[in-house]
Amino acid sequence: MIDRKWLPLNALRAFDAVGRRLSFTAGAQSLNVTQSALSRHVSSLEELIGKRLLDRRPQGIVLTEAGAKLLPVVTKSFDRIEKVLNELKSDGVERPRVLKVHMPPTFLQRFGLPMLHEFRGEYPNVAVDVSSTYGNGMPARELDVAIIYDRPKISDAINDLLWMQRSTPVCSPALAERFRDRPLEELLNASELLHIRVEGQPADYHWAQFCRHNDVECVTARGITFDTLALAVQYAERGHGVVLADIDMFADEIAAGRLGVPTSLEYKDGFGYFLSLHPEDLDDPLIALFRHWVITRFAGIDRRPSAGRDEEPAGEPGSRPRGWTAV
Incomplete structure (x- = not known):
């Protein structure tokens, strides 16, 4: 077993530099060392644990499953050591904490922006660094907390369910009215189908599943594919x-x-x-605060469309940000 007195700190620092940038060149530049030295350190760490941490592929470097598990632990450990050392060096004057948050683009646009504005209003001393990328699952970058779009899965991460997606076809009101009281197949086969990109799946993945599930006859392998649901809905809203x-x-x-x-x-x-x-971040007071703050804004909220409902949703009074009808 590896004891802390034998921790390979230089090798861990080398892995952190390469893993965060997915580049030996950039990692070597950040540490002012040669690429060959950096590569030797990473190789020695891989030999120590008996697992590959990085896959060197023609198109670039990717983290292996072991690398993806180790990197956030190493990065956060160095971050905390660096933070405390800087506090001590500055005579105990604490530097402002930056909370690194990730949200999917559509979620950020629809809910994240007002949510972050409210959070900053309640906790103005907490700086927030927000990132947003396409795709499902946890992004491969240094983060404190992330809201992700994915299927439930077993992993080492703590995953709190906010809500499960349920979808229905939507279009412009004029288009819906034109096909009112007619079979859904007629609308779908006469219209452009709009798709959302799903990593590792064909472009028409969601439409094919919907039609199969509901026994709807439709050729789904056609239409336009968008990176985000928000863009596709805007396109549909315009008819x-x-x-x-x-x-x-x-x-x-x-x-x-x-x-x-x-x-x-x-x-x-x-x-x-x-x-x-x-x-390992559950005992971090700021991350625990943000986690609790987000969950209370999704807990106990009635997810039915708000038409005809003026009453306040169940849950804590004021737990839903203003303007949110369903989350």
């Missing part, structure tokens, strides 16, 4: 096609009549939004 949209995510537009809903059919695809963090 240019039909998209499967999360009912809870776009409840405001549905309730206000800005989006037409031509069918009562729904589809639960197994994807949801999760608040994710590393287990």
Whole structure:
């Protein structure tokens, strides 16, 4: 077993530099050492634990499963050592803490921006560094906490479910009215199908699953694919096609009549939004605060569209940010 008195600190520092940048060149430049020296340190660490941490591929470097597990622990450990040393060096004057948060683009646009504004209003002394990338799952970058779009899965991360996605076809109100009281197949086959990119799946993944699940006859391998649901919904709202949209995510537009809903059919695809963090961060007061703050804003909220409902949702009074009808 590895004892702390034998911890290979130089090798860990080398792995941190390369793993965060996924580049030996950039990692070597950050530490002012040669690439060959950096490579030797990483190789020695891999030999010590008996597992590869990085895969050297023609298109670049990627973290292995072991590397992805080790990197956030190493990075946060060095961050905390650096923070305390700087506090001691500055005679105990604590530097402002920066909370590094990740959110998917559509979530950030729809809910994250007002949520972060409210959080900063309550905790103005906490600086927030926000990142947003496409794709599902945990991004491979240095983070304190992330809201991710993914399926439930077993992992080392702490994943708190915010809500599970349930989708229905939406389009412009005019298009929905034109096909009112007609079979859904007619609308879908006469319209542009709008798709959302899902990592590792064909472009028409969601539409194919929806049609199969609901026994709808439709050729789904056609149309336009977008990186985000928000872009696809904007395109559909202007009368240019039909998209499967999360009912809870776009409840405001549905309730206000800005989006037409031509069918009562729904589809639960197994994807949801999760608040994710590393287990070792549970004892970090700031991360624990943000985790609790987010969860209370999603707990106990009625997710039905808000049309005809003026009452306050269940849960803590004021737990829903202003303007949120369904989360």
